[in-house]
Amino acid sequence: MASLGKVAAVWLAALVVAFCATTALLVYLEVQPSTKELDTDIAAVRSEIAAAEKDASKYEGGLLRSMIDLRLQVLKTTEAMLQQKRSSYLRRITLNYNVPSGPITALKRDLNAMNSDIANAQAKLEADEKEAARYTGGLIQGLALATVATDNLTIAQLNLAYYGAKYGFVVPPINPPSSKSPGEKKENKPGVPVKDRDAF
């Protein structure tokens, strides 16, 4: 009788442990976006990169080309961060970023709000593209195309912010930081710091 009680107790303990582990795993899976979702997002960004590269090929230089180049930089940064996140999922490691800030975690309502902003930006882009298509050249079309380029850049930036919030990665600077080491930087201070009023 006593041994039966012991066996029952062991089975009960095992069931409790299994239940807790399963719950923890389900919570983990629910909180973290899945690899499939990440792959979908990466594919979407790659498609945007291809479209931006096609746009870039239309211009040799000038304002439109430089705006498209900036948009490409933003998109490539987004792709790089998503790929890094995907690698961390596959290897089951937690990424540590060497920046003086913590990861950004967004509430679902924040993501929904950002999605809404992206949708609005997309609607504006479509309207501005239609407007630009009405002209065949000249200054007016140039201005209309500049507006379209601005809209595309806005969407790329909003997507980078959205993916950063969704996957909890810190958005790195789009322009590469100075290659100088912190030690070097310290020695190259501009001068003797004084109160603001006294500096002028």
Added chain:
Amino acid sequence: MRTLFCFAFCLLMAIHYPAHAAEEKPASDGAPFGLSWGMSTAEVKALGVELSDFPGKDWGSSFRATNLPKVIADAETVVLSFGFDDKLWRIVAISRPFENDPSGGATLARYDELNKILTEKYGKGHSVQRVDQYSDQKYFLMHIQGGQSVWFTDYDTADLTIQLGIGATDLSTGFWRLIFTQKALEADFKKAKSSGEKGAL
């Protein structure tokens, strides 16, 4: 009586003019950061300032300056431009990055502090604050970076133009930028640049 009147008049002038002169803004040979307008590179170096190469010759001979006699505490980069005749006519100061600041709160707060001091010293400036139609504050630096929004103030005195502005290196990193130009020396620079370009054609 006449003598007394003349004496009183002279006494009045002697008191009035020095007081009036004291109210006028001092002559601004004095540039910011302990420098003087029109200094040569040799004279700047003689102060102990180190000048290193700076890419870009849009403003003539330009250098990144370190070891200045005095500088704003959070300035990270100072660029001095000497034009084509080795005379200091333009000074640019850029702040350290304000990181993790997508809404621009910290950057704007610092901008406001500097704006107040510049207004006290140089008079009220003309502000341009244009934000993108997506004026949600959380995208402020994003739109500054992309050019959809602009935020700066111009100050104008008899011999200086000054601009304080906000820039962004990415979606959440802002910085302030101060540009001083000495008007007379700027005019000389533009003349020299124009005649140089004409000569090249």
